[in-house]
Amino acid sequence: MPTSRRKSAPARAPVKSGSPAVTTALQRSPWRASRERLRDRQIKREAVIRAAAHAFNHKGYHNTSLDDIAAALEVSKPTVYYYVTNKEQLLFECFVAGIEPIRTAFRKARKLKANGRERLKAVLGHYGQAVASEFGWCMVRAEDQDLSPSMSAHIKSLKSEIDQGIRRLLREGMQDGSIHPCDPKMTAFALAGALNWIAHWYRENQSMTGAEIAAAFIAVFENGLSPRALAEAGRRSGGAPTA
Amino acid sequence: MPTSRRKSAPARAPVKSGSPAVTTALQRSPWRASRERLRDRQIKREAVIRAAAHAFNHKGYHNTSLDDIAAALEVSKPTVYYYVTNKEQLLFECFVAGIEPIRTAFRKARKLKANGRERLKAVLGHYGQAVASEFGWCMVRAEDQDLSPSMSAHIKSLKSEIDQGIRRLLREGMQDGSIHPCDPKMTAFALAGALNWIAHWYRENQSMTGAEIAAAFIAVFENGLSPRALAEAGRRSGGAPTA
DNA sequence: CCTGTATCATACTCGCCGGTAGCCATCCTA
DNA sequence: TAGGATGGCTACCGGCGAGTATGATACAGG
Structure with missing residues (x-):
């Protein structure tokens, strides 16, 4: 059934804190790969926010389109939307x-x-x-x-x-x-x-x-x-x- | 021939200066009426700019449409464009x-x-x-x-x-x-x-x-x-x- | 009364951009 | 190796808003 799949996106974590206690313990858990993917996701998410900040710096919020941000990251717009819900959230973060x-x-x-x-x-x-x-x-x-x-x-x-x-x-x-x-x-x-x-x-x-x-x-x-x-x-x- | 008629709009005068020396001399010129119209135009033009400033104050430049400004003045958008060439000029003024x-x-x-x-x-x-x-x-x-x-x-x-x-x-x-x-x-x-x-x-x-x-x-x-x-x-x- | 000009409205065009639908690739897990 | 989860893409929609085409009204001068 082709209902919305996008809801499964994990909830956001505080942008800047460097992975506080999650990676310290349970080093050899069988879910290691999954944890690493989660960490990757955080890294990418931060890159998105950083790119947004950079673009806002130079062109201003309203003069920056999400296509711009996506292009700066060399990805496509939906990819950006995979990490943030909307433009407003980017500014907020x-x-x-x-x-x-x-x-x-x-x-x-x-x-x-x-x-x-x-x-x-x-x-x-x-x-x-x-x-x-x-x-x-x-x-x-x-x-x-x-x-x-x-x-x-x-x-x-x-x-x-x-x-x-x-x-x-x-x-x-x-x-x-x-x-x-x-x-x-x-x-x-x-x-x-x-x-x-x-x-x-x-x-x-x-x-x-x-x-x-x-x-x-x-x-x-x-x-x-x-x-x-x-x-x-x-x-x-x-x-x-x-x- | 229906070419552009809008070019005849008189050039802008400095926004805030109060009609410097034009009205002092030649009080009984036959062009009095025309001069009065010109003065009216300046007054209206300043009202447009003032309304724009007010709107920008409250909603920000990008969140203000020229329809908003026109509505605040209870006129239509082309009327605003009759007094300024574009939105950018409004901000500049x-x-x-x-x-x-x-x-x-x-x-x-x-x-x-x-x-x-x-x-x-x-x-x-x-x-x-x-x-x-x-x-x-x-x-x-x-x-x-x-x-x-x-x-x-x-x-x-x-x-x-x-x-x-x-x-x-x-x-x-x-x-x-x-x-x-x-x-x-x-x-x-x-x-x-x-x-x-x-x-x-x-x-x-x-x-x-x-x-x-x-x-x-x-x-x-x-x-x-x-x-x-x-x-x-x-x-x-x-x-x-x-x- | 006629003509040009000034002023303003209705009703459009059109491009940009935020956001989405739907599909495909990959990889982990069982 | 099936099957779900994850991550990404192409292609689209819909609306907003800047700016305009066109024409109506008012009025001044001859």
Whole structure:
């Protein structure tokens, strides 16, 4: 009976995590071949997403057809559809792949033993690198209007998580005296905006690496435009300034 | 002979300039009626562009059809095409309308009698307001990929003009001692990026006006994250800090 | 009243592109 | 070696949307 066979496609796994615990145990199982095929499938799936990110980077989401992506992979369009359900999901996966390193940066910063400003700097450094990565464009430019309500909500919540994380670090830094008093909301917007915008002017084969750009930006944020006394400008670790 | 009649459409005038010197003289010309029609045409044309900007704001460029814009104006699609040649030009005009106030801000700042930081602040204030304006989204999001090479080049040059203007003000401020030493290129990117990003989260009917947002951002840039000595934080006009 | 021009609508063309139907090859498993 | 699962292809559909052909109306000038 020729009913739909395509339903049997295995559910998606998180795009970027490198096969967490599945391949470690049961090395000589009789299903080894099947497991290897599954792993192959993940590799191919990631290649599809990577190709999509690359195409979106260069031509934009709407100017990229799935035929383009298929051609870049030297396969046909239905093959792409074998790995993802639709174009929208491609954008979504690229977004997630881009934002994931930022989330882990927050987790790592949390267990860092330093003042708020240093922790914030650590996060912003990873943030900048993520924006300059191959998924940066997709992460930054994924728009509500191009996504279904459910995915849009998902993305919104992830973005909000990042935003709240920055605000929290700002507040903590202000409490421990390592950050100049400011409005956390506006400051977080300014910081994230400056870093997000990297995706607009940064394309591969640039002279600076993502890390270098992030470092340069952080220096700007840290010092501000107004001139500082020399002693203060050279200071590294912050305590309460005068109080 | 039914050849193309549409060629007779009058050439476009700069979108936003308010009928510069045409209506001042020759008030009783016999072509008064014809001149009035021309003025009407300009008004309608601007309405079309404004409607396009509004639609692009809400749904994005690619998700907006010219039927949408026509419907918003309660006219039909050919009417829209009577005032603009194609969709691309609509985006371009929106971009120009958005960026023009920034250019005038630079011109005004140039004849301002103040140090570099103050002049930069004045420009950034107008910059922020422009980004938060009805054309802000179009100005910020107009992408090369959606435009023909010639228009893309035009937009690129306008953007570059703004960028170079910011860098120049930074250098001037560093020379007169009102701005902390920094890399002008990276700092300009950071400033412009933060302000550009306003277009992503700012939608009308927000609690803050564009001017308020710009002021808040400028305060962030000016102070920086590192804490400042109280005397320094309160300082207003800058001279050389300690040298 | 006649003619040209400005303005706008109805009703189309047409290409692109997201997504699918159906078929074929291969390979693992029993 | 049969038979199912897996992975891939060619060929198509359907709709959306940019842009247009054609003609109707309004009005100005002679």
